[in-house]
Every structure is written in structure tokens, then in C-alpha cells.
């Protein structure tokens with residue numbers, strides 16, 4: 001049933017009430033509903049179709065961050081969501097505003113980041129006529145959202161917003177788009193005082209409590225395993241289950257490895273932690289996967305960058321997979337013990353089983369031998385110049401492992417993942433599934449807004465930074481004290497590395513010798529900049545820069561011909577790593 | 584392997600798009616699809632015939648469908664005892680000289696003549712897909728001028744065989 005605005009008004013007017021009922025337009029209701037959901041900050045950019053919403057925001061303010069590009073707004077919202085654990089809220093206008101957030105929506109979908117994205121739309125009376133700034137954002141975002149809505153009747157607006165927040169933040173989190181035609185934002189209706197924000201979604205009932213029989217099976221498997229291994233992914237972080245993870249690993253003396261997105265779910269210096277696994281994981285972690293007899297996946301989705309060639313993956317392992325999304329279980333890797341649940345509930349249930357420990361001493365000993373024999377390494381010398389790994393080690397040292405670290409995508413991302421050891425969870429913000437260049441810097445802005453007291457360091461490449469550096473305006477305007485550290489190799493480093501290895505050193509379109517002067521660029525935004533060229537420089541300047549309470553940009557000129565190792569080449573199994581030892 | 588899958592959905596706008604878009608995104612081949620209202624006004628039922636490689640892919644398909652917010656229920660009814668029906672309209676060349684012959688051929692199929700012209704006749708036939716295939720094959724030699732099929736819709740029978748295997752959605 002489709003109502004016109006007028007019909008809707010009539011339907012909901014209750015003339016018999018003595019007091020004049022509260023009349024609001026759709027835009028006011030939107031802002032009111034956001035407040036009900038305790039939204040503290042929204043990231044956006046105005047335009048014609050959202051003028052009524054911006055007008056309502058002016059009258060009834062919520063902190064609004066005016067990014068300089070909608071992509072910047074949505075990545076900032078993602079950074080905010082990751083660090084705060086809350087829903088990131090974005091507003092963009094119709095047409096180009098909406099299409100500019102598409103990359104961020106896809107990124108949030110891949111990495112399960114809770115977002116509610118409001119897009120403006122042309123009025124319902126002209127939808128389908130190719131009206132000015134009309135784009136079918138519902139059609140465009142349908143495969144890259146957890147769910148999406150177009151408001152077709154203003155009375156549905158509060159219900160839709162409540163559902164959007166519920167869907168975005170529960171179960172496996174993800175982005176929800178709410179498309180608001182302009183006449184829905186201006187449409188009036190009478191607010192019912194008893195309006196509830198409870199939702200009724202019969203088709204959406206995520207399972208959070210584990211099946212008891214499966215928990216028992218898992219506990220038995222853990223007791224008899226000689227070489228068990230935990231693979232912890234971002235699901236542990238979404239469930240805020242880091243404590244339970246550590247308790248579980250310690251109780252049963254099971255070593256832990258992480259996916260890229262799972263970093264921080266266990267302390268980086270924990271004696272049972274083997275480092276990250278996957279394409280650029282540690283030798284010890286990958287070999288542990290290949291030799292374990294029981295693989296306990298908690299909240300990871302067996303992505304191809306983690307598994308390498310599936311035909312060779314974990315050949316001896318029985319697999320327990322704990323995931324809140326049943327569709328991830330058995331998708332890539334055959335699973336003997338599936339547990340559909342919230343990671344915290346499942347780990348708690350496993351701990352409560354209190355089954356006897358298996359003896360893993362010999363297994364742990366063999367892993368320690370690998371760790372000692374095959375540590376991460378790099379070959380530094382004064383002649384070679386500054387190495388990106390050295391910069392990462394210094395960043396770790398000067399922030400004591402307590403910083404919030406965001407990255408862009410490329411070599412610098414892998415070095416950050418390898419060398420920064422997190423003391424706490426929820427301090428790591430990176431684009432995993434989509435691998436979105438341009439993500440890291442705006443994400444840092446959102447992260448800093450979520451944790452004003454934290455030291456936020458954004459590790460970016462010289463190329464990816466140039467995709468969204470317009471957001472330096474936000475640091476200038478709001479004095480947001482993000483520390484931008486460019487690992488500047490004057491190259492699309494990760495592309496260059498693959499061309500060196502797999503394309504006969506033909507560096508097609510991957511070297512960028514001509515660059516802006518990043519220090520001057522920072523100055524143009526009234527931000528202090530440093531250029532660092534040697535290790536000695538790095539020690540001095542990084543320390544100073546990282547101690548500052550102001551926004552800072554640090555251009556680290558690092559060796560161009562440095563590759564990320566160790567590495568599992570594409571198509572290879574995890575046991576076929578290259579670059580595990582100095583040559 | 585060919586599977587018949589029914590999907591009960593909330594009648595929201597765009598729900599058909601969501602479901603077919605999902606199958607497309609995950610590289611599933613839809614052979615046929617029918618959609619219609621159910622006895623409840625807010626609820627529709629879709630019936631898909633899909634070709635999947637193996638059990639693992641099938642399980643993935645069912646789980647992905649189940650994940651959609653507007654999807655209430657997903658059932659793979661291929662192994663159950665079911666009533667399957669499809670309808671076809673077939674316009675066949677039928678000059679007076681062979682009309683009696685054609686009529687005798689279609690008779691066992693209980694096809695209805697729904698339109699007749701000087702040299703053509705249009706039949707309506709219902710049944711499972713195999714029956715319709717057979718019907719079409721028999722008429723082919725006479726010359727089929729036009730053909731349209733609805734795709735399959737299906738119903739689970741009241742009485743089931745005792746051991747019908749069915750993949751559960753969860754675990």
C-alpha cells in the first residue's frame with residue numbers, strides 16, 4: 001500500500017486529542033530518532049536532496065563532521081565504528097553524494113562494520129524519471145549492504161531507522177542504507193508519544209547462544225587434541241570477547257594466531273601468540289596451521305588471503321568453527337564441529353565445560369623452536385637507508401603498544417600488521433576484505449573522535465594517502481591530533497613487489513618519482529610536517545612527533561626496493577612460504 | 584544437481600530483486616522461478632529450480648537465502664514427496680488434415696485447447712516439467728509456432744515418506 005504524504009497525514013492525525021499533537025517533519029523525526037539511538041556524531045556532506053535533513057540538524061544539532069569528500073566521511077565513520085563499537089552514521093546527498101559512499105559501503109560489508117548510511121533521494125513523485133541527481137542507490141547497494149530501505153511513506157521513517165540500527169549492529173554487523181526521498185524528509189506527520197523503538201523482524205533472528213551438544217563435542221575434541229590451534233578473527237572483537245579468548249587459550253594451553261582483522265584480540269606479546277597467519281603471516285603461525293590436529297576458528301571467515309590454496313590448507317586438522325553467521329561455516333573449509341554463536345557466549349560455554357586439559361607442552365615447545373629459528377627479519381644497513389620495518393618498530397616503541405593504529409592498503413599495511421604489537425583490543429583499524437586504498441587516513445579521524453584521549457597513528461602509503469588526503473582539512477579545522485605517518489617508497493609498493501616477483505621486474509605504472517612535497521602540503525593545511533630520511537632522523541623526529549598533542553604529518557622516505565616477507569605466493573599452500581630466512 | 588527450493592518472503596518491494604541478485608552474485612544458475620502470493624496477504628512464496636554443483640554449494644545457497652532480512656523460510660523440497668506443477672502454452676501448426684491426429688496425441692496429457700485458428704491451435708498443458716517436455720517433443724514434428732512456460736511451482740504433500748533427508752539450515 002502506497003500512501004501520498006497527504007493521505008499519510010490524514011491517517012495519523014488524531015483530532016480528538018485536546019492538546020495540539022506534536023507535528024514534526026520527516027527530517028526532524030530522523031534527528032530525533034538518531035538521538036534516541038544515542039548517536040553522538042554523524043559524518044556527512046550536504047546537497048539538494050538532504051537540505052531538509054541539514055536544516056533539521058541545524059535546529060536540533062548532533063555533532064556533524066563535514067568531510068571534504070563523501071568517501072572520507074564514510075571511512076571516518078568506519079574508523080569510528082571499529083574503535084567505539086558503536087554504529088557509524090553517514091549522511092550523503094542523492095546521486096553523486098550517494099555513489100561517492102559506495103566504496104565505503106562495500107568495504108564495511110566485507111569487514112562487517114556496523115554503519116547506517118542515510119542517502120538523499122529525489123522526491124517519490126519523480127523517482128524513475130532520471131530526475132536531477134537521481135541514482136538508483138537501492139539497486140546499486142543491494143549486493144553490498146546487509147539490508148537497505150527506501151522510505152516510501154513518511155510514517156514508516158522511525159520504524160525503518162530503528163530496524164536499520166538493529167540490523168547494522170546485531171548478529172554479524174554490517175552496513176544498512178536508508179534512502180530518503182526529499183518529500184519524505186519534508187512530509188509532516190504527528191508523532192505518537194508511545195512510539196517504541198522495538199523492532200519486529202521475523203526474518204532476522206541471529207543465533208547468539210551456542211548449541212550445547214556442539215559445545216560438548218568441541219570440548220571433547222580439545223581434550224584429546226595434541227596439537228590444537230586457535231585462529232581468532234574479528235568476530236572476537238565484535239563480541240568483545242578478548243578476555244574470554246585469553247582465558248580459554250591459557251586454560252587449555254592452546255597457541256593463538258590471528259587473521260589480519262583479528263589483530264588485537266589477543267595481546268601482541270602474549271606468550272601463546274604466534275603472530276598473524278596468512279599471505280604475509282609469520283612462518284610459525286602458518287606452519288602451526290599446516291601441522292595442527294585441531295583448528296579452532298573463532299570469528300574468522302577463512303578468507304583466501306588467510307588460507308592460501310585451500311587444497312593444502314590445514315591438512316591434518318579437525319575443524320571447529322565458531323561464527324555468528326551460519327553461512328560462513330563450511331563455505332570455504334570443511335568443518336567437523338560447527339558452532340553458530342556469538343564468540344563470547346561460545347568461549348564462555350567452552351570454559352564452563354571445564355573438561356581436562358590435553359597435554360600440549362610438546363606442541364608449544366616445537367612452535368617456540370620455530371619462533372626462534374624463523375623470526376620476522378629485515379636487513380638494515382646505513383647504505384640501504386631507512387627501512388619501513390624500522391619505522392614501524394620505532395612507532396611501536398614510542399607509543400608503548402598503546403596507540404590506535406589505522407592503515408591504508410599495501411606494503412605499509414602488512415608491515416604495520418607484522419610489527420605493531422597491540423596491548424589492547426579495538427585499537428587496530430584496517431581495510432581487509434575489500435583492500436580499499438584511501439581508507440586509512442579518514443578512518444584515523446573517526447578513530448580519534450571515538451577515542452579522544454588515545455594516540456592515533458595513521459600508517460599510510462604515499463599513493464593511498466593521495467586518494468583521500470583532502471581530509472587534512474579536518475585536522476586543520478578541528479585540530480584532530482592524528483599522526484599521519486607516510487611510509488613513502490615513491491611507489492605503489494605492493495604492486496611493485498608483485499611485478500618484481502611475478503612479472504619479470506617490469507614496473508608498469510607503479511613507480512611515482514614525482515610527488516608533492518608532503519611537508520609543504522601539511523603546511524598548507526596549517527599542520528606541522530617532518531621529513532625523515534635516515535634511521536637517526538627517525539629516532540629523533542618520530543619520538544618528538546608522536547609525543548605531540550597536535551596533528552602531525554611525517555614523511556618517511558623509505559627504501560623503495562624492499563619487499564614484504566615472508567610470503568605465500570598466490571596459488572600456493574601456507575607451507576610453501578618464501579622469504580622465511582635471510583638469504 | 585537439480586534442486587527445487589521454496590523461499591517464503593515478506594512482500595516488501597524489491598524482494599524478488601534481492602533474492603535473484605543474491606543468486607547472481609554467488610554464481611548460482613536459476614533454471615526457473617515462480618512467485619506468487621500465499622494465503623497470507625503480507626507473504627509471498629517463490630519456487631526456484633536451480634542447478635548446483637554439490638552438497639556444499641547447496642548448503643551455501645540455502646544459508647545465504649536464509650540470511651536475507653526479508654526471507655522468512657527456505658526449504659529444499661527436492662527429496663520430499665511433493666506436487667510439482669508447471670503450465671505451458673503451446674501454439675502448434677495444425678492444418679485440418681492433421682488436426683484429428685494431433686488431438687489424439689494430446690489427449691492423454693489432458694491438455695486443453697484454448698485457441699484455434701485456421702491452421703494453428705493453442706494448447707494449455709499442466710504437470711511436472713518432464714511431462715511438459717514430453718508433450719512438447721511429441722508436437723515438435725508438426726511445427727511449434729510459439730511456446731511459453733511458467734516455470735515450476737511446488738507444494739509439499741501432507742503425507743511424507745518416513746526417511747526424507749533434508750539439510751538443516753543451521754549446523
Ligand SMILES: Cc1ncc(C[n+]2csc(CCOP(=O)(O)OP(=O)(O)O)c2C)c(N)n1
Pocket residue numbers: 408409410411412413435436437438460461462463464465487489491492493494495
Ligand atoms: C582503490 C584501490 N585501487 C587499487 C588498489 C590496488 N593496490 C593495492 S596496494 C597498491 C599500492 C599502494 O601503494 P601505497 O599506498 O604507496 O602503499 P605501499 O604498498 O607502497 O606501502 C595498489 C595500487 C587498491 N587496493 N585499492
Ligand SMILES: [Mg+2]
Pocket residue numbers: 461462463487488489490491492493
Ligand atoms: Mg608507496
